[in-house]
Amino acid sequence: MRGSEVHGGSYAVVAGEERLGSGTVRSDADGIGVTYQVSNNGRGAHLEEWIRTDSDELPVSWTIDGKSDLGGSVAERMDTDGSSRSWVSQADEGRDPDGARKLYIAADCSPYAGWLYARAALGAGGSVDALPSGKVRASVSDQVRVGDTEVDVVTVTGASLFPQYLFADAGANLVASIGGGSTYREILVREDVVTQANTLSRVQAQVTADALEGIQQRVRNRYDGLVRIRNVRIFDPHEKRLTGPSSVTVWRGRFTRIEPGDTEPAGPGDTIIDGAGGTLVAGFHDMHVHLSAWSSLYYLAAGVTTVRDMGNDNQMLDELVGRIDAGVVAGPTVLRSGLIEARSPYSVRADVVAESLGEALAGVHWYADRGYHQIKLYNSIPAEWVAPLAAEAHRLGLRVVGHLPAFTTAHAMIEAGYDEITHLNQLMLGWLLEEGEDSRTMVRVTSMARGAGLDLSSEAVRRTIALMRERGIGLDATVGFMERVLRMRSRTGLEADAPFLSHMPVSFQRGRRRTWVPTTDEKELAAYHAAFATMLDLVTVVDGNGLDVWPGTDDEGTGFTYHRELELLVAAGLAPATVLRRATYDCARYLGLERDHGSVEYGKVASCVLLDGDPTVDIGAVRAVRMVMKDGDAYFPADIYRELGVEPFSPPPAVRRPTDEPASA
The missing domain is CATH 2.50.20 (outer membrane lipoprotein receptor (LolB), chain A)
Incomplete structure (x- = not known):
């Protein structure tokens, strides 16, 4: 060269x-x-x-x-x-x-x-x-x-x-x-x-x-015959507790027999996976990703078997989903959101950047024709477009989510037809911005410094929360991403990154030790730090009003921040077992997938995660992923991480295949 x-x-x-x-x-x-x-x-x-x-x-x-x-x-x-x-x-x-x-x-x-x-x-x-x-x-x-x-x-x-x-x-x-x-x-x-x-x-x-x-x-393990996962405790999302020691049988990609103890003799063609007393939980859902071909591996290794893509290069994503669904490459199940933006000097790059309401409506039709789950509206969409766009999307069976268009509020957008609010800071903008401030710019981040003084019992906050409760509006909070933006500091990074950061490539480690907010003023940095505490309190308020707070990362695609997302929901006051249910069964039900996903039960698709420890007691146990099963195929994160140049975290379980020496009953 x-x-x-x-x-x-x-x-x-x-x-x-x-x-x-x-x-x-x-x-x-x-x-x-x-x-x-x-x-x-x-x-x-x-x-x-x-x-x-x-x-x-x-x-x-x-x-x-x-x-x-x-x-x-x-x-x-x-x-x-x-x-x-x-x-x-x-x-x-x-x-x-x-x-x-x-x-x-x-x-x-x-x-x-x-x-x-x-x-x-x-x-x-x-x-x-x-x-x-x-x-x-x-x-x-x-x-x-x-x-x-x-x-x-x-x-x-x-x-x-x-x-x-x-x-x-x-x-x-x-x-x-x-x-x-x-x-x-x-x-x-x-x-x-x-x-x-x-x-x-x-x-x-x-x-x-x-x-x-x-x-x-090299990393997919597809087993012929019966697969028996032994010596595990299963998370039951309905009871929000772990079972006693149990055995789970998988046949042709679905859970079949699930029994207490381990009394079934192993047949000569069976594959035996020893759970070593760990926890078996249904595959996790990340409700806010922007998937790329390489990040799909990271998500899977982290135990995330289903993602909701929140806006992407449509052709790239379509090709990637096709390869994942065909089993040609590894990755989670993907539900797609169709991003719609309007032309402005601040537009995000998207496949649909509309010059008029008519073009935006055509975008809704394009996404509906191709089976998208929902549309996501972005910062430059004129507020007056939202009601007709939402009405047409709802007529076609699509949900409507998104950022706030500039110069409006979450309250107004819910009234116009939003089914969900995307990001904690977007929910807060209407309570923090002064008239004329443009949230298409970085003010949507810098204004968060004012959040430390936000009164969550104020009339404006209570009014919007009441409207969310009346209409069943959930929050795609991306708590971990907001922690990173507001609290990450040069040279120190975040304490939350300690469990995984040293395993990563050096450039990634250095990227996690920088200040992201555009200031070095200590007083302003302290304000950002305090504002994140207000954000956690807001999560508590939203959840306390019976509203759904969905776990989503919106991060670089490592999967590790998903674990932090669950930890932060616990820090906001949700019980660990409630967070596990939210990440599995509740997400599946919300996405219309609960018939086949969301719990380890007879007849459901065999997508699950084997963890060390008890995440109903210590949510941090979700980081100790030893095996991920997706549609009946087993993946050991240690194998995936070696392929990606990442030092593995947890050893794979012991596996006895039919070609190995027979095991006793």
Whole structure:
């Protein structure tokens, strides 16, 4: 991959037909300069970088200034002094005396950094040790023609949570970069081939699909004959308690015999899974995800067997769901929400960005024709459109959820037809914003600092809660995501991340040790911290009024934040057994799936999770996932995590297959 070794060019940031930003790369004898900016959904990173590399293409100096996606300040430095490298970032600072032969992974950088990583790893034979830790690998997987240009397809792993896909021309210059975790297929693409962005996206999707199909063949355990899960205590959502020691039989993807004790003799063709006294609970539901091909593995490993996708690249999601349903790749069952946005300077990138009410109504019809579960309205939708959109959606059998359109309130949107409110902060905006403040901007986050002083017994709050109770309006709270936005701090992160963070790739660890809110003022940071306590109190109020609070993450797709979501519902005052029921049976019933899902009962689909410990006593036991069964296929998270470059957490259960030595009765 060594060619002209000239870094330069003008790039666009695109998603589908939408141009979201730009990048400029320039180089001279002193180094490489990168200017990067993106604006999407009222937010976006703006960065200036300057990099010098050595003869092995390892960065020896790197400065990054600007702001991160949510507006946090960026001022990162890495320098080389003899044989050592030192760095200072929002996440950490350090010095490595042997760092001169290692690749520094930046904490806050543009997508162009992936190309620096690729060149360094390829130049070292395919892999290179990284700073602050880890190893980066790169490989050339294919060569394709894009327009008039032959490009190599390069996959980089180890530098981030998901693989990064890069396209390079014959001169070893970057043509395009696509992150493997990108929900909307955001692409950094050189201006001369910008019209080929969709072609590049399709190539990336196929490379990803091939990789995931290989992983599925290695991690899925499909057993012939009877499967007997022995020595488990089963969570009964109806009684909200665990049974005594029990045995569960699975036949052709469904639960059949469920009995106390373990008295049934094992037949010669039976597969025996030893639960070792653990808890067997129905598969979890995450009610707020934006699924990508790679994140589907993380959700499954975390015990999440059903997700509600809350807005996505429709073609990508349709293809992914088709592969999951066919068993070609691993992933949860998916219910789809159709995202509808209106055109404005702050529009989120979506497949339906309407210029008129008529176009928005056509979007409702498009989603209804394709069997979507509901529509999700977004920030730029004019408030006056909501009533006719909701009426048409309801006529066609779709539910209506979403963010608040700018300059209105949750109360008004419920009256206009919302069936559910999305995000705690969206519920609170009408009580916190001053007249004229625009929630299409980051004010929808920054205004939360005022939440510390919100009186939850005020007339405005009580009036909206009463309306929610009258109409049975639930709350898709995303409590864990709000904790991360409001309470995560540079260098320290969140205590809640301690159970899993050290197992993750280094760039992910560093990303979880930054301040997301756009301020460093200690008084304002304290206000954000206190505001989250108010949010937990609001969850208590909503639940105390008999309303449903649904567990959902809206996070990067690791699955680990789902466990935190359940812990926070307990912190808000819900009993652990109530939270387990909410995450399993209640979600299934709400989604219309309770006939086949939501509990470990005779005749239901065999989707379940084997946990160490008793989550009805300590909800933290949901983190100790030893096995996940999806539609009768068994997956051991330890196997999945090894494929993803994550250090496993819990050992798999002992399994005796028919080819093993016979077991006693």
